[in-house]
Amino acid sequence: MAWDFSTEPEFEQKLEWMRQFCKEEIEPLETLNLDYETLVKVVKPMQQEVKKRGLFAAHLSEDLGGQGFGQLKLGLMHEILGRCYISPLVFGNNAPDSGNAELIAIGIKETGREDQRDKWLEPLLKGEKHSGFSMTEPGVAGSDPTLIKTTAVKDGDEWVINGHKWFTTNGSIADFLIVMAVTNPDVHPYQGCSMILVPADTKGVEIIRDVPTMGEPHVVFGTFGGHSEIKYTDVRVPVENLIGHEGQGFRLAQERLGPGRIHHAMRWIGQANRAFDILCEQSLSRFMHKSYLAEKQTAQNWIAESYAELMAARLMTLYAAWKMDTFGNKASRVEISAVKFYGAKVLYNVIDRAIQACGALGFSGDLPLEAMYRYARAARIYDGADEVHKVTIARQVLKNYEKKEVLSEYGPARRKLAEEKFKDVLLNLT
Numbered sequence: 365m366a367w368d369f370s371t372e373p374e375f376e377q378k379l380e381w382m383r384q385f386c387k388e389e390i391e392p393l394e395t396l397n398l399d400y401e402t403l404v405k406v407v408k409p410m411q412q413e414v415k416k417r418g419l420f421a422a423h424l425s426e427d428l429g430g431q432g433f434g435q436l437k438l439g440l441m442h443e444i445l446g447r448c449y450i451s452p453l454v455f456g457n458n459a460p461d462s463g464n465a466e467l468i469a470i471g472i473k474e475t476g477r478e479d480q481r482d483k484w485l486e487p488l489l490k491g492e493k494h495s496g497f498s499m500t501e502p503g504v505a506g507s508d509p510t511l512i513k514t515t516a517v518k519d520g521d522e523w524v525i526n527g528h529k530w531f532t533t534n535g536s537i538a539d540f541l542i543v544m545a546v547t548n549p550d551v552h553p554y555q556g557c558s559m560i561l562v563p564a565d566t567k568g569v570e571i572i573r574d575v576p577t578m579g580e581p582h583v584v585f586g587t588f589g590g591h592s593e594i595k596y597t598d599v600r601v602p603v604e605n606l607i608g609h610e611g612q613g614f615r616l617a618q619e620r621l622g623p624g625r626i627h628h629a630m631r632w633i634g635q636a637n638r639a640f641d642i643l644c645e646q647s648l649s650r651f652m653h654k655s656y657l658a659e660k661q662t663a664q665n666w667i668a669e670s671y672a673e674l675m676a677a678r679l680m681t682l683y684a685a686w687k688m689d690t691f692g693n694k695a696s697r698v699e700i701s702a703v704k705f706y707g708a709k710v711l712y713n714v715i716d717r718a719i720q721a722c723g724a725l726g727f728s729g730d731l732p733l734e735a736m737y738r739y740a741r742a743a744r745i746y747d748g749a750d751e752v753h754k755v756t757i758a759r760q761v762l763k764n765y766e767k768k769e770v771l772s773e774y775g776p777a778r779r780k781l782a783e784e785k786f787k788d789v790l791l792n793l794t
């Protein structure tokens with residue numbers, strides 16, 4: 365009977381080192397508001413330390429050339445990294461670089477195109493280059509990627525790309541972009557879209573702006589974590605810049621998004637735990653109306669509900685990670701979708717309660733809560749809006765049921781069947 369909630373001691377030691385390193389070395393950087401270039405310089409020696417310990421860019425499976433930690437261990441690592449937005453950069457697995465590296469690695473595995481390893485994959489894994497994932501377009505619903513308008517047409521030994529994208533995270537600091545485009549308009553988009561690698565300085569790539577958002581209302585162009593609007597006009601790249609096989613863009617996107625969602629969800633738990641710590645500290649420290657906040661039932665409800673929701677989200681996520689490691693990504697679709705929308709809600713709820721407990725201080729910039737709250741809102745939209753994941757779950761779950769004329773639990777029908785089944789027994793009793 366294997367049903368174990370513990371972490372093996374050797375790996376727990378690594379996690380403990382990560383907890384301390386993130387708390388003592390990385391988290392204090394948050395308060396300095398460094399610009400991107402300064403931040404990159406400051407974290408360099410930290411990245412060296414992480415590399416020395418074999419924990420840098422640890423997200424690839426063994427068959428893709430990585431360390432092969434598996435989703436469960438990666439999940440536990442991301443829980444620690446999620447407390448602070450700078451930590452994933454220090455550990456070489458910030459979005460979208462980690463997911464993009466995975467895409468390129470899967471492409472290399474499927475096509476044997478080893479030239480893409482040195483040129484695109486290795487610089488990403490070493491943290492020497494940054495990338496963007498350019499799929500969503502301003503004019504059409506991102507939730508329905510079959511509506512994509514961007515095209516890539518083969519002309520000799522080049523792709524010619526035309527389209528308009530936005531919300532390409534890190535687009536304005538990226539060395540290259542992965543563009544999702546229609547390469548065959550004559551078939552269903554699920555078989556007619558492809559992903560193509562485009563160096564950001566290619567002629568015709570116009571990074572128009574970093575879009576101001578709820579997370580960064582006064583965004584400075586070229587900032588780490590910015591979301592770029594990009595126009596691609598007659599952009600020419602060699603045909604060998606295709607990732608995987610032609611027409612496989614959607615399938616590759618699905619493979620990339622599964623693990624990414626687990627990592628997001630565990631980072632949210634790390635974030636929410638930080639808010640939970642503030643909620644508990646504040647409850648014990650704030651005195652009003654003859655008692656501490658912690659002695660009032662409202663605050664006790666906030667703490668108890670947050671604790672239970674966090675525990676539920678954590679177990680759901682670790683279970684999904686275990687299922688992915690054991691049965692693969694495809695078999696874990698329902699669990700991944702459940703984690704994605706439920707985790708986003710828990711993150712939001714816990715931060716909201718912590719803000720309420722802190723009153724004006726919670727609303728102010730003197731605590732990290734207000735920023736956490738603004739960023740948390742996006743979690744219900746990116747990597748698939750809540751509603752899309754709920755559709756996936758409901759569709760899959762309903763496959764286990766069938767339409768009935770009379771519901772299985774309808775009492776009179778059940779009684780009739782039971783009377784028939786026990787007829788002889790009941791007769792013999794009288």
Ligand SMILES: Cc1cc2nc3c(=O)[nH]c(=O)nc-3n(C[C@H](O)[C@H](O)[C@H](O)COP(=O)(O)OP(=O)(O)OC[C@H]3O[C@@H](n4cnc5c(N)ncnc54)[C@H](O)[C@@H]3O)c2cc1C
Nearest residue numbers: 497498499500505506507531532533742745746747749751
């Ligand atoms: C912080 C952030 C980072 C992002 N990073 C990237 C990136 O790096 N690269 C990239 O390509 N994109 C990125 N995106 C875009 C993201 O993928 C899209 O926002 C998302 O896919 C939703 O698409 P949309 O915004 O066009 O909303 P729409 O598709 O227009 O949907 C609007 C709303 O309709 C509802 N809805 C959708 N489908 C259904 C349904 N079936 N049933 C009921 N209701 C439904 C949902 O509530 C949804 O929020 C990012 C977005 C954010 C917020």
